[in-house]
Amino acid sequence: xxxxxxxxxxxxxxxxxxAQEYLAAQxxxxxxxxxxxxxxAQARYSMGADRVSALQFPSHMRASTRLRSDxxxxxxxxxxxxxxxxxxxxxxxSSASGGWAKADAEAPAAAHSSNGSDNRSSGGGGGGxxxxxxxxxxxxxxxxxxxxxGGAAAAEGLDAQLQRLRLAAQESDGILQSxxxxxxxxxxxxxxxxxxxDGSGGGGGGGSGAGEDDDYxxxxxxxxPLSWFGSLVAPSLxxxxxxxxxxxxxxxxxxxxxxxxxxxxxxxxxxxxxxx
Amino acid sequence: MSGGAELFALIVDQDTATGLxxxxxxxxxxxxxxxxxIVDDKTSQQQVEEAFKDFTTRxxxxxxxxxxxxxxxxxxxxxxxTKPVPAILEIPSKDAPYDPSQDSVLxxxxxxxGES
Numbered sequence: 001x002x003x004x005x006x007x008x009x010x011x012x013x014x015x016x017x018x019a020q021e022y023l024a025a026q027x028x029x030x031x032x033x034x035x036x037x038x039x040x041a042q043a044r045y046s047m048g049a050d051r052v053s054a055l056q057f058p059s060h061m062r063a064s065t066r067l068r069s070d071x072x073x074x075x076x077x078x079x080x081x082x083x084x085x086x087x088x089x090x091x092x093x094s095s096a097s098g099g100w101a102k103a104d105a106e107a108p109a110a111a112h113s114s115n116g117s118d119n120r121s122s123g124g125g126g127g128g129x130x131x132x133x134x135x136x137x138x139x140x141x142x143x144x145x146x147x148x149x150g151g152a153a154a155a156e157g158l159d160a161q162l163q164r165l166r167l168a169a170q171e172s173d174g175i176l177q178s179x180x181x182x183x184x185x186x187x188x189x190x191x192x193x194x195x196x197x198d199g200s201g202g203g204g205g206g207g208s209g210a211g212e213d214d215d216y217x218x219x220x221x222x223x224x225p226l227s228w229f230g231s232l233v234a235p236s237l238x239x240x241x242x243x244x245x246x247x248x249x250x251x252x253x254x255x256x257x258x259x260x261x262x263x264x265x266x267x268x269x270x271x272x273x274x275x276x
Numbered sequence: 277m278s279g280g281a282e283l284f285a286l287i288v289d290q291d292t293a294t295g296l297x298x299x300x301x302x303x304x305x306x307x308x309x310x311x312x313x314i315v316d317d318k319t320s321q322q323q324v325e326e327a328f329k330d331f332t333t334r335x336x337x338x339x340x341x342x343x344x345x346x347x348x349x350x351x352x353x354x355x356x357x358t359k360p361v362p363a364i365l366e367i368p369s370k371d372a373p374y375d376p377s378q379d380s381v382l383x384x385x386x387x388x389x390g391e392s
Binding site: 012015019022023026027029030033034036037040052053054057058059060061062063064065066067068069074077078079224225226237240241243244245247248251252254255258259261262265268269 | 281282283284290291292293294295296297298299300301302303304305306308311314338339341360363365367368370373374376379381382384385388389
């Protein structure tokens, strides 16, 4: 068998294998989408059709889920939605394995230096700095301004910001205590509203807000697209988010398989053309 | 965003858009330049074609997700599309399941096997 024939056979087999992977990824994608549509329909039923629709989309949004290419394959890269665009460095996630890795939180704050004026106005900068201190948590809603959907949070006091920090750092009591010490806020929540952005004073008490934590347990982290649909969303909407995330992972796998199909087809075309 | 991270692009119906945007793939910048087009009954074929051409010429888009039903509206553009990036992925919608026989990529491969 000539070399061109052998190359043609190899390209043929490679293309078939890639096509099989592509179909398998499409099947997984379809299954995940089907589950997501069902959950979305359930969410619409419980929350109302208008509350779960394009009407809730903000006018400005920044993608927290992107793709990273190493030249051969694509992979999902998830960034903290509250992180500023200048410093956010998403960490690559595994693609075909379906990983939905969350990037480590980095300076979430000043979110959007484009909204810096709002952040600096009334203690927002303090919240931004506080967010920087909360490094390492899974999702840090520390940015005083929601990543998407407006600057309503800019007007909230330090206590509200501390409560949001508590949501994300429920398991990091040490971080909360350090923040409370830094800004002179009461860790119990609401007692001391006069926190100084420069961190004067110490009044950081121990975390006695366990009850308040439970009250806010269902509040999605600001900056996540889930927050577009309200502060309290139906569990089915959260399920839909997870299922569409799985669909996205399957889509990335399908895109990688498609690349291999195209490459195999191009190789096959070249070998057929060369042999002709 | 630095580091070469690229975006998804969407040409999908509202349900699919709502679900996918939940995952954080949506981007609308200050100039109202979006990486998605929500297709409904009032969307014309020309709008879909313009969106397809825009998304396939942008350098910051790596994968374009398009409902297969909508892809059927611009099948002539998909069949003529040969660039590797961005990858065009036809996905099912809520009302229409995925049909491999209509996928442009698989059709091209089948045609090529016929040639060889």
